[in-house]
């Protein structure tokens with residue numbers, strides 16, 4: 584229980600990092616060695632006003648200097664990251680990601696938690712930027728693809744070639760859909776994202792994943808149109824659905840061979 588609390592706090596800290604990163608990256612603001620500042624009055628935020636979640640509550644959601652409202656995205660991203668971290672830990676602890684007692688695989692098991700938390704963070708960055716800017720950057724996508732390929736080779740994964748073939752097959756199917764819908768349905772970012780995620784899930788889980796992504800995407804799309812928040816034919820970013828469904832399939836399927 585104490586460890587769950589530790590994971591939660593770790594998630595809050597990383598969530599704070601992610602909320603700043605996803606704010607600065609698409610705006611071209613340098614990230615490293617730059618103190619946090621209020622987006623409205625530009626005043627540097629002191630460390631005691633920059634404690635994830637708690638400072639937002641203590642300040643009543645207002646900047647100490649200009650008293651303007653602080654965007655909900657900060658506490659929301661911090662809290663979601665913390666919850667995500669706890670979920671990944673619980674599922675991992677319950678052996679959801681493990682299969683069998685293969686000695687080759689168990690040698691990697693101690694890195695499984697930090698490994699999956701890194702995967703979670705990178706996917707979260709892609710998720711938020713796609714949601715807010717409708718763009719998927721190449722670097723995090725190819726970082727994941729490279730990471731999964733290396734891992735698969737390290738654990739002498741017997742289905743390595745099958746994963747690779749399937750990842751490219753899925754990616755080509757999405758590329759075809761993107762071309763015939765002229766990019767309205769999905770963009771090239773989604774096509775590229777199918778490479779690492781399709782590779783990780785492999786056959787047949789990746790098929791379930793694509794199906795669930797389209798299903799949740801269509802469902803949310805219809806709800807948004809009914810609420811008057813979106814129009815038919817106007818693109819809704821598909822990346823968040825690919826990422827949400829990836830975790831959903833990973834958590835709900837009981838057979839995974841990756842770890």
Ligand SMILES: [Zn+2]
Pocket residue numbers: 621622623624625626646647648649650651
């Ligand atoms: Zn301010």
